[in-house]
Amino acid sequence: MEIEIATIGGYEEVGRQMTAVRAGNDVVIFDMGLNLSKVLIHDNVETEKMHSLDLIDMGAIPDDRIMSEMEGDVKAIVPTHGHLDHIGAISKLAHRYDAPIVATPFTNALVKQQIEGEQKFGVENDLVEMEAGETMSIGDSGQVELEFVNVTHSIIDAINPVLHTPEGAVVYGLDKRMDHTPVIGDPIDMKRFREIGREGEGVLCYIEDCTNANKKGRTPSEATARRHLKDVMHSVEDYDGGIVATTFSSHIARVKSLVQFAKDIGRQPVLLGRSMEKYSGTAERLGFVDFPDDVGMFGHRKSVDRTFKRVMNEGKGDYLPIVTGHQGEPRAMLTRMARGETPYELEDGDKVLFSARVIPEPTNEGQRYQAEQLLGMQGARIYDDIHVSGHLNREGHYEMLQALQPQHVIPAHQDMSGFSGYVNLCENQGYKMGRDLHVTRNGNLIQLVE
Numbered sequence: 001m002e003i004e005i006a007t008i009g010g011y012e013e014v015g016r017q018m019t020a021v022r023a024g025n026d027v028v029i030f031d032m033g034l035n036l037s038k039v040l041i042h043d044n045v046e047t048e049k050m051h052s053l054d055l056i057d058m059g060a061i062p063d064d065r066i067m068s069e070m071e072g073d074v075k076a077i078v079p080t081h082g083h084l085d086h087i088g089a090i091s092k093l094a095h096r097y098d099a100p101i102v103a104t105p106f107t108n109a110l111v112k113q114q115i116e117g118e119q120k121f122g123v124e125n126d127l128v129e130m131e132a133g134e135t136m137s138i139g140d141s142g143q144v145e146l147e148f149v150n151v152t153h154s155i156i157d158a159i160n161p162v163l164h165t166p167e168g169a170v171v172y173g174l175d176k177r178m179d180h181t182p183v184i185g186d187p188i189d190m191k192r193f194r195e196i197g198r199e200g201e202g203v204l205c206y207i208e209d210c211t212n213a214n215k216k217g218r219t220p221s222e223a224t225a226r227r228h229l230k231d232v233m234h235s236v237e238d239y240d241g242g243i244v245a246t247t248f249s250s251h252i253a254r255v256k257s258l259v260q261f262a263k264d265i266g267r268q269p270v271l272l273g274r275s276m277e278k279y280s281g282t283a284e285r286l287g288f289v290d291f292p293d294d295v296g297m298f299g300h301r302k303s304v305d306r307t308f309k310r311v312m313n314e315g316k317g318d319y320l321p322i323v324t325g326h327q328g329e330p331r332a333m334l335t336r337m338a339r340g341e342t343p344y345e346l347e348d349g350d351k352v353l354f355s356a357r358v359i360p361e362p363t364n365e366g367q368r369y370q371a372e373q374l375l376g377m378q379g380a381r382i383y384d385d386i387h388v389s390g391h392l393n394r395e396g397h398y399e400m401l402q403a404l405q406p407q408h409v410i411p412a413h414q415d416m417s418g419f420s421g422y423v424n425l426c427e428n429q430g431y432k433m434g435r436d437l438h439v440t441r442n443g444n445l446i447q448l449v450e
Helices: 036-040 052-058 064-067 090-096 103-116 192-197 222-236 252-264 272-287 301-314 333-338 362-377 393-402 417-428
Strands: 001-008 020-024 026-030 073-078 101-104 127-129 133-136 144-150 160-166 168-173 203-209 243-246 268-272 296-298 319-323 351-354 382-385 408-412 442-448
Touching: 001 026, 001 064, 001 203, 001 408, 020 160, 020 168, 020 272, 026 160, 052 090, 064 442, 073 133, 090 103, 101 103, 103 127, 103 272, 144 192, 168 192, 168 442, 192 393, 203 393, 203 442, 222 252, 222 351, 243 333, 252 268, 252 319, 272 296, 296 417, 301 319, 319 333, 319 417, 333 362, 333 442, 393 417, 408 417
Parallel strands: 026 073, 073 101, 101 127, 168 203, 203 408, 243 319, 243 351, 268 296, 268 319, 351 382
Antiparallel strands: 001 020, 001 442, 020 026, 133 144, 144 160, 160 168
């Protein structure tokens, strides 16, 4: 059976992920993502109103024209998790393919919201739920099967999909860390990865996220970030002024910890910002987290400002606003607070807790720097980097290669310079560039089995 891989997006940057795998006449697409930095660099861009061709020209979503060179029919579109760099282009591209969108429940709920907010295209693809640990037959041959393997990441309900073919398995390994003590959900299923590496024909190809491949050691567990956050929160327990926290809205485990520790130090947590309300509200509705009944979630600007007024009237020392804006995004809550555009007044000595790292990309770094400068001008004291990454460091990559023993490896989720650490690791394990280690670009086809 012919096996071919199209590296469509995410092979020259972090963002707009999209990969297609063809097994015979059956094609499965993994991810359809957005490169948010290409959008943020423009003022007041509303992607939901834009045509896909304009977003492709901006470099914001994948250029999927290479799909016309791939034989066969698309049988499934499989987003691995709910981050925008993996689902943000579904509302713009999925309607081109007569195939269902297959995802875990939380990811599917977020995809549905993306589609409902779309104003340019009608996306009528069926939404099919599949849990980690489940399988699905792909196509009519009975020879191709899709499996979801549970992984841990900085968002709940993440999986690595595996396409089982007669030539071996293709493992799409983007976006995970090796977390054996997660705050929400099950640990990464390393047992299943090791089994896949030794079943049948083994692993034909492993497509891997190289975000942290240049970092030594292993990525700490979310439990480590939780202990760090607890220590910081209790260190400011006696401060009677304003404390504000920000993190990734999609990081439900971190939001859960912030809510709990706010309660522990006698403050009322409130979740503020559209994406904060969306992700946390969806997670609670689906039963992934159970917030206290008195935790308010407010996304609309008027309701956010009313909440800020209440906080100011009743006393900042009684509340912990948990807000959007950890990357300094211009329209996010924290940036508006820093510019003095909300009723919440920052004063000398107030604490701002960043439970997130800056995404290493010039637009984010510039916006975050500006936000921190504005906060400092208001007199705020900044607590930075209360975080652990959602991606594998070098030793995690080594463990995955040992578990899967893949015949071919394709680095992804980085630019060319970012691939270097992973390439060195693979070469030390006996792989060779151009033979079984394929460093590629967006828009390429790789024929693995003819």
